[in-house]
Amino acid sequence: MGKDSQRQQERHAIGADLIAVLVAAPNGNPVVLTIKDATALPSGPFELGHRSLQSGLRDWVEQQTGHPLGYIEQLYTFADRDRSGEDSPSRVISISYLGLTREEPSHATPPGSWRNWYEFFPWEDHRYGAPQVIADLIEPALRRWAGTGEHEDRRAKRLGRAAVCFGFDDRPWNEELTLQRYELLYEAGLVEEAVRKEEATSKPLVPGRAMDGDHRRILATGIARLRTKIKYRPVVFELMPPAFTLLQLQRAVEALAGVTVHKQNFRRLIEQQDLVEETGQMSSETGGRPAKLFRFRHAVLDERAVAGTK
Amino acid sequence: MGKDSQRQQERHAIGADLIAVLVAAPNGNPVVLTIKDATALPSGPFELGHRSLQSGLRDWVEQQTGHPLGYIEQLYTFADRDRSGEDSPSRVISISYLGLTREEPSHATPPGSWRNWYEFFPWEDHRYGAPQVIADLIEPALRRWAGTGEHEDRRAKRLGRAAVCFGFDDRPWNEELTLQRYELLYEAGLVEEAVRKEEATSKPLVPGRAMDGDHRRILATGIARLRTKIKYRPVVFELMPPAFTLLQLQRAVEALAGVTVHKQNFRRLIEQQDLVEETGQMSSETGGRPAKLFRFRHAVLDERAVAGTK
DNA sequence: CTTATTATGCTCTTGTTGAGTATAATAAGG
């Protein structure tokens, strides 16, 4: 009896927060919704009045941004003790979500709320070749860090991880490893969040805007999830306007993935999968030959277990 | 002030539960750990003493089964109100995990705790051809259900979903759709969990052992996750003994996926990826030509972002 | 010494993917 009520006590000393990685891609810019001068992701408490976690999230996001959420997916739930204050009597469970929305809402959100996500991860954008910062800063710093491992096999492991993550030694760049890369930099003490509690460090940090708590890690999780998802589910269309050209679609995919794709192969893939249909309209905004406008064929979702792009 | 403390109140009226889908594969049998005469998945409260969610789970699973967990992955978190009692003053957040363990622990767990997971999903085992129950019961019942839709497009959608999920009309069987299939059957009122609250229904149900609450749905989620995961991550090895033959490995994969694979192609794939290395030992337990014994090459995990099997 | 059973090597065909070439349709500048 006594033990049971004790347990009740413990169980109830817990709160729940919903954290959103809300993504849009207006004209090929990968943007994420932030608050507090881009130092945090929007979040809100989960309350008893909410029907479910998902609807709780939907409620306050639509209320705050004024735009409907096309797609929601749960990211991760955590409750590590060191994330809130030590010895705190209560504890918060954080449940993070990835949400996609069609347009960048300019009203109802303060200017500067939507940020290009590469402000937080400058090393993740390989659309114009590998960012200079990798060769100039990250690679030497990680090699130095790997060298400080205690045992030989520990050093080899560190070096191996770094090489896989960042594509050292002619290894291919894998855009899906966003989270692993951030965690590696964190472990190596190269991002601000990792050195906050320490004394003033002289160690130079890798550029990239930091965030409160582990919000940047959550954002990395969201980006990684989205980058893998677009390959086997047609979720990009949640970010597109009702009618779009194939190049606009390609630009959106490239913005999210952070890499460029072969134009002709991209079109072949999209068309052979019947993901889109022509609207009959043309777009001549680009200067060159006018492009056909397409719309997403929502019917494919019912027709088969459908793949994504690339 | 008043509003704030009100919110505090609401936030703290929440508890958290950890639910485990714990999987093993002793000699090619896909088994899952259950409690309460196989009507529930093992679960335990998340307490303040736990370092993190994951370690909390690890703690009580290892304590209860006496075997270490090789691999843990978060499945899903939910808190829908209708899952606990209506109008209850408190609410529980359930966080489910998928765990893989190497052996079937025969001690420390009561006999009958480990169950072949196809007891719960008889329609999911296609290793010996499509189960008779699909053609005999499921297909006709789902076609009947699809026909009761209100509008024409609603009926078409239902039929489309059913056909994709269960492979009607010569469509291919997709073993990864375990969750969608369960949810379809639930929606159609063909599983026990869906008709519990209703009056005694005359409707015949699809065979398959039911579970408390939505534990069967969670199990379906775990199976689906594992079936997709083995294709791009070498997680099967977490279920294998230290040394194994390629056929044993293949049997394990087939047991999980519920489909058979081409033997020679399977070997080609495993070997060309350098996932295993010979131990030098042979096994002659099968009767035929003795097979080489292999072990998993743990080093591959550091060498590259590695793919799985098939 | 035959048969059954399992292991393992090799081939062949097909489909997918990466990457290149060629041509069409427009705008802008002289």
Place this chain on the structure above:
DNA sequence: CCTTATTATACTCAACAAGAGCATAATAAG
């Protein structure tokens, strides 16, 4: 009007991966 730049779109080809079969090797059981 003609050239150039830019974008759209069609085709082709080589490399590779995946599905499926045949052939042969090595054992146990009768």
